Amino acid sequence: MLHLKSILYYITSNKRKILSEVVHALFLVFMAFLALAVLYFSIAYFENQRMIEEKDAMISELESRTGYQEEKLIEIEEENKLQLDTIKELKHENDELRQGNENLSLQLEQWEQKHKNQVNINKEKDSEISRLKNRIEELDKKVNFKQASKGGGASKESTQNNSSDTSSNGGGWQSFQMTHYTARCKGCIGITATGHNVKNTIYQNGMRVIAVDPNRIPLGSTVEVKRSDGTIFKAYASDTGGRIKGNIVDLLVADKSSARSKGRQQVQIRIIN
Incomplete structure (x- = not known):
């Protein structure tokens, strides 16, 4: 803590000096950057000049060998034609492959949609089966309830022959x-x-x-x-x-x-x- 206070006190008391040193350092960095930029553009300029000279030398040599260059050009043109034909064939094959891929993608989407539809149909069938099972269980309960009610009514009738209220209403x-x-x-x-x-x-x-x-x-x-x-x-x-x-x-x-x-x-x- 004491060391930190000493640093802060030094910075406060030497603010102008530190600021001047920072500005001087920034100026030196700027000058170094400027020197590097000048060096870079100088190298680029001389490299460009060297390439231009080489190009001029090559042009002179090509001009001196016109006949040879013409033959080479003819060969190059023929090679270019072959390459163009090859490129056209590759492009045609690529188009066929792309079309086949699109057809496969479409078939895959159709299959996925068909699968989803089948899954939904199966879910609907399961739901309908479950609903029918529940309905059957309810009907079984009703039938059992009515059978039990009728049985109870018959028992009551056998013990109370004059119970007109129960017998007249079906015994349910x-x-x-x-x-x-x-x-x-x-x-x-x-x-x-x-x-x-x-x-x-x-x-x-x-x-x-x-x-x-x-x-x-x-x-x-x-x-x-x-x-x-x-x-x-x-x-x-x-x-x-x-x-x-x-x-x-x-x-x-x-x-x-x-x-x-x-x-x-x-x-x-x-x-x-």
Whole structure:
């Protein structure tokens, strides 16, 4: 640190002297550069003069050997013609190769496009197969659900011969517990599992919206819900829920107060579509 301070003090106290030395050094560098430039152009000038003299000597020698030069010129012209012919042939071959390369590039692009199209077709096929498999699984669930419902109805019929409500409606009803929920709450996104926006409605396709366990009622199903007082309404299985498991459904209502006041109800449900 002390050494650095000494250097700074020296520079400050000898500013003019240092500046003068720097200017002098720059002047010397400039003069050296100027001398090098003069030397370079001098060498170039003398080299040019030497080449001109050699050229004049060659011209004199060529003029003295006119006959020989004429023969040489004829030979050179013939060689030039041969070279031109060779160049034309090479150019023609090059054009053919370029055309062939362009054709190969075009074929390659066509093959790549065909490959991409085939890949897209395969993806579409896989997607369609996956969609059909999902649809088949949903239909199997519906069939199993209806078969189980019919079986339950038949069992009930055998034990209760005078149960006119179940037998008169086809025996497809099953008992469920129905709770109530709303999309107007903190943290609720208002979009059902099937992608329907219910922020400002409790209906979908003119039917009430219910959340279901897809293992009991497949998503997208249309069902009939019968309350304990005998009233029946249609609902669309559009949503799911973490607590909706087994024979439990959740009916969408307008607000929290409605959800709390309606509470938990015992209902009968059957799939109609």
